[in-house]
Amino acid sequence: MTVGVSLVGLALAACSKKEAAPEAAPDTTPTAQTEPVRGGQLVVAIRAEPAQLNPLVDQGSGAHSVRPALDSLVWDKGDGSYEPWLASSWEVSDDASTYVFHLRKDVKFHDGTPFNAEAVKANFDYVNNPANKSTGSTAKLKPVATVVDEYTVSVKLGTPESSFLTLIAAPYFGILSRQQIEQDPKSLATKLIGTGPFKFDNWVKGQSLTYVRNDDYHWAPAPFHQGAAYLDSIKYVFLPEDQTRFNALATKEAHVVDFIAPEYAKQVKANADFQTQEFLLPGVGYSLHLNTRRPPFDQVEVRKALLHGLNREEIVASATFGAYPVQEYLASTTPDFAKDLKNRIQYDPEQAARLLDEAGWKQRDAQGFRSKDGKRLASFIPYADNDQLAQRTLEQVQIDARKLGFDIQLQPVTDLPERLYNGNYGLLGTFQSEATGMQLWRLYGSDNISDGSTVGSNASFLRIPALDAVLAQARSSGKSPDRARYYAEAQEILPDFAPSVPLYSRARLVAIQKNVHGVAWDKAWPQPYLFDAWIGK
Structure with a gap:
């Protein structure tokens, strides 16, 4: 896992017990009374x-x-x-x-x-x-x-x-x-x-x-x-x-x-x-889910360009004052996190530029944003109007996207929970914590896509058959080592489809x-x- 700041070695950092000054009464220290x-x-x-x-x-x-x-x-x-x-x-x-x-x-x-x-x-x-x-x-x-x-x-x-x-x-x-x-x-x-x-x-x-x-x-x-x-x-x-x-x-x-x-x-x-x-916190940290039902995120090249073109380490360090680490598709404290993950998310703005060129977004408009067929490369992201951390994070995302020629507009809203279900967003920031790789199924499995009759948490609306097959094997594995192996495969698959841009694990x-x-x-x-x-x- 790429880490912006080292916070905790494992799941639980040791309780930080601060010693009292010499003149303090003994019974005011955390260890005085047993x-x-x-x-x-x-x-x-x-x-x-x-x-x-x-x-x-x-x-x-x-x-x-x-x-x-x-x-x-x-x-x-x-x-x-x-x-x-x-x-x-x-x-x-x-x-x-x-x-x-x-x-x-x-x-x-x-x-x-x-x-x-x-x-x-x-x-x-x-x-x-x-x-x-x-x-x-x-x-x-x-x-x-x-x-x-x-x-x-x-x-x-x-x-x-x-x-x-x-x-x-x-x-x-x-x-x-x-x-x-x-x-x-x-x-x-x-x-x-x-x-x-x-x-x-x-x-x-x-x-x-x-x-x-x-x-x-x-x-x-x-x-x-x-x-x-x-x-x-x-x-x-x-x-x-x-x-x-x-x-x-x-x-x-x-x-x-x-x-x-x-x-x-x-x-x-x-x-x-x-x-x-x-x-x-284990599970899936704060991530930007890319709505594949709306242009331009119906193009995998655009999704991958954003995944590799955002300087996630700098964004997270700035927004969280160095308090939270950058994560892959699972937090490192999740029992099913693949510690030897090979397909890690690398910051590569040159690769991102090539991908956008391949997707046809070669021209620039008067403001310097990329365009194709007269349309600007643009999208929007709603966030809760009282969420200061989300606002700081997304302002940094907006700045980095601008360097790529991508116009991302921020929308403070009061109906953020409903947006997941009605799909009224281009990007959507969410955070889910559970001590299991099952979160990959909840957020990226095809059977967790809202269809009008059922409510799902797959905010990208992307169907990835190869991922579905691996997640099904993980979920039906009665033995922990088998489950971990399949969830590791799932983590290797996700960057190739870029349904979201993982940003940080929350400490x-x-x-x-x-x-x-x-x-x-x-x-x-x-x-x-x-x-x-x-x-x-």
């Missing part, structure tokens, strides 16, 4: 308030704030292996199409109802029902759950998926109460009833989301302590402005601040008053006050995991 302290409310500042809480519907912002109340069937270790959680064991068919889960027998939901195979089936039935409009990866697989006995459930997938355990380990498939799903489904949008270490308490729209400890909890995954959580409660506060979140850290109004913006990264990491944890930087301990990472959908957290003196 015995967890019970009690207190942990305040966590995050960027986005969920549109609604139901994780089985919303795979977006809600996944970053529902985990305290929801457990999953398995715990993803982030390296392609898993620990038991609500499932004590499982079996996978050789073709990765059938998964049988043996469930714990000592778990109850927050409403007092039992966790069993019927409850798990209710969750799968919910996402598999088109009327519920689930956007989650699990729903794409059309899972059919069958109760084998009270504590055994079998799940048959509509299409094989070797990454299925990672998908159901994510918080957007945290298991919800069967009683709530079947008897009060409308409440799913505003209230969570799960089996997690914290119970839903209160949601103040526009301000905060609060959970209180579940004193009956005793089924955490093996890497964590057993028994109830240490904290009395967790309060998420919604602070969408980057500077406001930074101020909440500096004033100690928040114990944990998630998504430290790249412009503050060096300052925060250099400050001895804070601890930092950094995770280079998720979390800042933590010095007296807070035990903050871990949920690696299935990378985010801080707070079950072990406690507040010292």
